[in-house]
Amino acid sequence: MAQSYLDLRAATSARDRSLREKVMSIEEATSLVNNGDSVAIGGCTASRTPFAMIWALIRAAKSDLKISRSITSTEGDLMFASGISNHILTSWFSQGIVWGISKVMRAYTESNRARFEEWSHMSIGLRYRAGAMGVPFMPMRSMMGSDVAGQLDNLKEMDCPFTGEKMLLVPALNPDVALIHVQRCDAYGNAQIDGLQFMDIDMAMAANRVILTTERIVSNDQIRRSPDQTRIPFIAVEAVVEVPFGSAPHECYGMYEPFFSHMDDYASLTKTNPEQGVAEYLEKYYYGPKDWTEYLELLGLGEMLDATYRGRSIQND
Amino acid sequence: MAQSYLDLRAATSARDRSLREKVMSIEEATSLVNNGDSVAIGGCTASRTPFAMIWALIRAAKSDLKISRSITSTEGDLMFASGISNHILTSWFSQGIVWGISKVMRAYTESNRARFEEWSHMSIGLRYRAGAMGVPFMPMRSMMGSDVAGQLDNLKEMDCPFTGEKMLLVPALNPDVALIHVQRCDAYGNAQIDGLQFMDIDMAMAANRVILTTERIVSNDQIRRSPDQTRIPFIAVEAVVEVPFGSAPHECYGMYEPFFSHMDDYASLTKTNPEQGVAEYLEKYYYGPKDWTEYLELLGLGEMLDATYRGRSIQND
Amino acid sequence: MTNQSDYTSAELLAVMSARQLVDGQTVFAGVGIPLLAATLTQRLQSPGLTILFEGGVLGPFVVPGELPPTTNEQRCTRRANMILAITDVLLLLQRGYVDIGFMGGAEIDRYGNLNSSILGDPENPKIRLPGTGGGNDISSLTQMIVTMKHEKRRFVEKVDFITSPGFLDGGSSRKDSGLVTGGMHRVITDLAIMGFDEKTKSMKVEALHPGVTAEQVRDNTGFDIHIDDDLMVTESPTIKELEVLRHLDPEQLYTA
């Protein structure tokens, strides 16, 4: 259900929205996520996934996170299997079309240990947009008549008072926290996003706090030289964490493409015995490394260079 | 009132939305505006006003145009006085704060020869946005209780079915035509807008056809090198007209500031006897010149250079 | 002229799908066969076709041999005319800018409803599928072309779960539900081209591919499908079509 407007205003009002430095470590940033929070995740499928932050939350053994994301890839498997979440709201959930249906998602949802709450892609976007706009719902014209709508209990229909047309109303989604990975931002949280934006901007403006991870922190001066390139303003942001390759093994537009062989390996590992495979994966890549650099070392320098080579080539022609 | 969805879809469907060349002269473009059309005007106050197109429509002696704009400056005076429109929907109407209340607007509205239909700034933006989204209304939380809302007959109130909160609904605005001036676009109508965007993007997507005027036509190749800078896609555009200084005497972000002494002169000219003053102005600057270049010559090269000098300096620091 | 041994059934699917698109249309395309088919027709007969991806891309240039694996990755944006937010690209459908939605299907029923969510009892799923993505929105808001393999288990009387609405229960039920535009336009399989009866909205065969019999179609369809007596037969893929197709997908990722 949509949050009451007075509660939303009070929560926003209570935040220190001034121009102040917010740089912290990824471990410190995990303290901004409380057990039980609703957490929106930026990017889409294998693109600009805030993987470093998800990695840190899994290591910090958070619990009962209610996740939302436009389209969910491997990070969904890992959140189910690590136990930090048993409820993911998304429109599509599997590693990616080429890898087929996620065996881990199937294992957890078919045994009812976790829930994949399915909404249409646009309805999720409009729920964030309503949240960003400070209204309790958004009218739309899809989903009606389908079982996607039929199995949801927080939709309303109305007849438009202007045209008489039947409209579907979806409730605003104002997540407690949004995790967003960007190419660059300043120490105050003014973020620039190159290329595909997905639902990140609406999500950031809807959320009650935003944790930004960034490939690179730039000066506020640099931001102010092209203010029309700022996509998320500092007033929405609570934490800025610099994490190179913060989306690995997924891609970050213009910088690196997905680490395809790593993703192939994950798919193989979870194919026959999904639960054992994902547990092994978590042990090796999540609980094992002492820090993010060690995690990247495990992914391997060769893969990093290859992903970077492919990632930069988008701008070659 | 909001247009019926089936009519809106039919009108859009009937348009040739393919990647095709649309370059034409400003005179040819006037044929895309029919008498009686609802016409949305891009920019705001003295910024990126599509003045060249308005100039051409006045010279083409259009009639009964129903105008909408976020904030209306001198172009409103000129449309009233030339007779191409007697109905302007806007949130604020006068040359600009420093020049005081428009005497021409007062003369026409106080004598009931023309109507200034006043909506709140945000409500106009949300009406275009609803139009751009293909929904018949947008919910909002301002305007209630005021006489701005009280004097309008196409607003609705509703209780939100999710939260019980009282909401105001404003109807979608899908103009027949939108006139938008941009810094650059390609021959197909892919437009880039630097700096302040105002309501132009929603307006373009809401409109049934868009006439773009542009300081410069660039290659489609150039557009495709930074597709995340495209703000209006070719599928929405019907005409592309290259007009240097197409917003003069108003400003175009990053290129030129307003022609302040010209605007001072206009204010003086219309101060004592507004109707005579504006008639003289139209005669001299609108009906007199044989083409846009001659119009610019009348504005004067000195003013053009000065406005350009000031306009470019925004990017100096 | 080619004959059946000259192409794979996936290649046939791609070619037949490509021919359904008309120059000048704006097409919302999924990855795989739909994208391949849209690109094929763009190169051959419809240079003015505009492709949209649900990741937020308008008018991209698909590089041969670099078909993007999802519609949400940077490969999709190569030399695009515009990149926009996901919500905004989907809203182009709602606003009416899109002529055709074009995607693959896993399970379809008599009225063109597609299921990509749940096999078995929705309350207690036997198999949890990946879900709708943009499928529901696309099929709610525009004319659909669906391309899929023609198998009995995929062409069912009634899908377990309507992920992407076709004509729901047939007749006027789609309109009555609030979906006043769009609907299933064509289903293209490796056996035939199907349309929908104007009144009942039930699926019917419109043309058979070369060498395919009406009986074959019936045998591979899980419901009683209407087949006219005077059926058209499609023209087999041309050498040119196959050449371009193989140029676009040299590793046969989607056409093996």
Added chain:
Amino acid sequence: MTNQSDYTSAELLAVMSARQLVDGQTVFAGVGIPLLAATLTQRLQSPGLTILFEGGVLGPFVVPGELPPTTNEQRCTRRANMILAITDVLLLLQRGYVDIGFMGGAEIDRYGNLNSSILGDPENPKIRLPGTGGGNDISSLTQMIVTMKHEKRRFVEKVDFITSPGFLDGGSSRKDSGLVTGGMHRVITDLAIMGFDEKTKSMKVEALHPGVTAEQVRDNTGFDIHIDDDLMVTESPTIKELEVLRHLDPEQLYTA
């Protein structure tokens, strides 16, 4: 210490307004005195103040001597943190990101309602004013500070037309109308600082400027205004405040 001959009444207005703002706040500012006052306090006591302009600007840097003539021109964007669409900058108000709306007023009534639309009968206006702009949205959605000259013709019992809602008819009428947040916070004039009674929502004097008497305020107010006996007196503008102010507006465009 300064005395009244050291500053103009517009300068007094700017200084007194500036002091109402608190470091760390986000302020939606109109051009003229509001912008000048917001910039003044940013330079002096509130470096963490964030200014928003309705043209679509967040956190700009105002260059001394180059005060923008409207909030919709490029001068407003100089060294800003962000430029955004008009609708989106106004939606920041609705979402709750803004602490204070800060603007000038032409006509105000007992309950803080502002008129900038129509003088005389709305059906048959005597004078058509420029209208609301963002004023209605700003005053509907956030705490307002209004700065204006204290004249009887401007402080009226009831405005002819409510352009920007204050407390409407007082009491709970604002909330009842659907405006559940915001409201008039302070009215700053060249004579005094006014607030609003918590219950009746009627305007009351909170402090007088140096040398101003309660009687002067009453004489220049068109309705019966409540004035406490134990009124505060504001501190006169400091030399530092006046220096910075004159540095910002050297040509006295707004402070003559």
